[in-house]
Amino acid sequence: MVTLADVARHAGVSSSTVSYVLSGKRSISTPTRQRIEKAITDLGYHPNAGARALAGKRSHIIALVVPLHTEVYVPTMMEIAISVTVTARQYGYDVLLITNDEGPEGVRRVAASGLADGVILMDVRLDDDRLPALRAQGTPAALIGIPDDPSGLACVDHDFAAAGALCVDHLADLGHRDLAFVGYPPRVYQRHAGYAERTLNGFRRRAEQRGLRVLHRPCEGTYESTAGTLARILADRPGTTGFVVQNEGAVGPLLSLLRTTGRTVPEDASVVAICPDQLAEQYAPRLTAVTGPRKELGQVAVEQVLARIDAAAAGGAAPDDALLLLAPDLVVRESTAPAPRRVTTTEEPST
Structure with a gap:
């Protein structure tokens, strides 16, 4: 595999100069830049996802962290995941599925690799241990679920x-x-x-x-x-x-x-x-x-994470914290009716 160091040796420059050309963060003379670009072409060098992220280019991928617990109702999880995928495609993004059994390390790995421009977390716990990793990495993120401390986060969930x-x-x-x-x-x-x-x-x-x-x-x-x-x-x-x-x-x-x-x-x-x-x-x-509206959960989560991706790319401040609760609906069918007459009890209410 051709490395950045190989390109630098072929062009007769330092590795940092190659990085500056790839990232665009410093002005490099035209002859030097052309020499590096020729070396890249000659060697067939392909910057990895991390390098592309450094270059300020988007991967146009959103990582979706999905639950694998045995008690999870799979049809609901899949409906939300499909909604995320369909909505992301409407904005020109693909979706990378990550299982949540990787925990905080999985979040760090995805953020550090540059594989994804942003992350959507599902199955959020009240004391979710993945959130410190998200905050530390500064990764654009949206949560389907609400933790005890939602500050600095974009969250959407059913009420x-x-x-x-x-x-x-x-x-x-x-x-x-x-x-x-x-x-x-x-x-x-x-x-x-x-x-x-x-x-x-x-x-x-x-x-x-x-x-x-x-x-x-x-x-x-x-x-x-x-x-x-x-x-x-x-x-x-x-x-x-x-x-x-x-x-x-x-x-x-x-x-x-x-x-x-x-x-x-x-x-x-x-x-x-x-x-x-x-x-x-x-x-x-x-x-x-x-x-509740499960498809809407996925749609809103994608819109929230894209707003944060756009803000990060523009170098601006992240949008204000967002906490959106979708109202539930009660549909009355045949399984409920007036309570039957029973002998009343004198016991006090308890919870």
Whole structure:
């Protein structure tokens, strides 16, 4: 492989002079520049991505860091990734997929290599350890998700707290007083996934405001784990009539298990899922669901990172911090109905 040092020797100049010609950062005499350009042509030298970045030329590539967790609902992740790719192409950019199991080192590697002009991070945790690397590298970036400290960053996400509150309001308005939240596996909350924690917090806050009793039970999403989760809910709170599910794998098993316990949906128990509409439509009864515009997440993220790439190329200040929350929608279908008449309890509301 021909190196920059080979070009310098062939042209009879220093390596730094070759770098200045490639970067354009210093004025080089016309004869010297022509000699270097001829050496580059003669040797077939191709500057690597890092050199092109130094030259101020864009790679026209955006790195998209995607999650590979087993609990991630792949269709949703793919829809967002496709939206990023399609939108990027509209602006003349290609997308490089990076898996998030590389962590901060992967972010540093991409930034240092010059392979990508900017980075979009998915699956953002509240205390995400990739963010210090992004800030230190000064890499133009956009986040699909919101960390605890979003300063200096461009973030877009669904308003998951509002999604949790919508579920509570819908069931409360139907007269349900005892609610159960069937969530993701424990490890999702342990790694502080923003979408999971924000939904649960919004659910709990609104339930407290409405004076409802609630339980939260994490669930692995298999039939066996959902059976155990439902058994614990009914043992702890047998009067539960409203169920909110934020776990795509647990939706089908929960509907089946409610039937096996003699609870008809929606006459005896109402179910609200936080999931895509196409998933909600697959079940019988069709699920009342809270969802959000996934394609728009990708579109906004691309526009945000491109604005920062343009500002960096122009040598100007980065755009102001951006934190955009996309409002969720509640679509009422056949899985929710007025709460059945039950003997009231004197227990105090709890969260």
